[in-house]
Amino acid sequence: MRARGRAKGTIRKKCLTIGADHLVTLTYRTNVEDRERVLHDLGRLRRALSRSGCSMPYVAVLERQQRGALHPHLAVKGFQDVRLLRRCWYKIVGNGQGQVNVRGPRPGSSPVKLARYLSKYISKDFDNMPREFEEHRYFCSLGVKVPTEKHEFVLDRSAKDVERKMYTLMRQEALRRVGVRCCLAEWMGGSGTYGWMAGFEDASIRWGNGSSQPVPITSSS
DNA sequence: CCGGGTAACTCGCGTACCCT
DNA sequence: AGGGTACGCGAGTTACCCGG
Structure with a gap:
């Protein structure tokens, strides 16, 4: 069914x-x-x-x-x-x-x-x-939004620094697909070798170029 | 304080339709 | 035949009010 x-x-x-x-x-x-x-x-x-x-x-x-x-x-x-x-x-x-x-x-x-x-x-x-x-x-409960875009990635346990770079790439890809006005949800497995990232449209915040955090959009801007 | 009633709203489900 | 998608119905959630 x-x-x-x-x-x-x-x-x-x-x-x-x-x-x-x-x-x-x-x-x-x-x-x-x-x-x-x-x-x-x-x-x-x-x-x-x-x-x-x-x-x-x-x-x-x-x-x-x-x-x-x-x-x-x-x-x-x-x-x-x-x-x-x-x-x-x-x-x-x-x-x-x-x-x-x-x-x-x-x-x-x-x-x-x-x-x-x-x-x-x-x-x-x-x-x-x-x-x-x-x-x-x-x-x-109400308000649990299921992401429309999701990417999963698996990293080798022995990989060094790859995790951070992959994380950055994943974030860039999520922002490209969903748009810079969005919030990101993520989860990383215990060993750091498995995880996911999802983007939700959110007009109240905006990701700047290369920034690691979104900035809130004030009513004046 | 607690439970029941109610209204507004959310969203899961079944189904039909289209495409491959 | 099976997967993707859209749509309408109505079950379920939540907040608020009121009475015991």
Whole structure:
């Protein structure tokens, strides 16, 4: 199905865009199979976190356990307050009636791997997850823009100074394609041998010739 | 403080069409 | 046949208001 590929690709790109490196798993003690209930609880959690000043960009998917119970996985960026998450989740599902598990980045893990991990759930459950017409397979906070232009590069571990030069070339190419009025998002793998860069149109800033940082455009200019 | 209702807005999904 | 793209529908998100 074409929607599967599109959903997988979008999840992967959104995870990379927000730089997701932590995975939050919310579960119920009881066997909750009602999708409406899970989405409702997820909405309440989001609202509770928002009111606590802890609104976070996320990409969420639902996974079905072997017993049939649904539970959400959330890909988020950076360390989240587990105690706050737990307190809010327990308020919603009842004290001790659920689990909150936050998994941080492991050695060798990356936003790329987490993105693959989440998109795997989509393809895995695509065929066996009961789903009504127009229901979404995944959910994310608003404003997560998927880049329209993206270049990936791989460098040899033994390369010296190549990384910096390649980085400069990548930036020049991104600015050439997207335009100098843009902001750049990037991610570099742990070993520095793999990464990506993406450009987003942004009329409020401008890259000058040879500058390493964009400068804000004031209303007078 | 918290939950529910509502409205405006965003954007995922299915689908049709075109091109290779 | 399969990939790319555009479009409309409507599910989902968010902010705000109000009542308990």
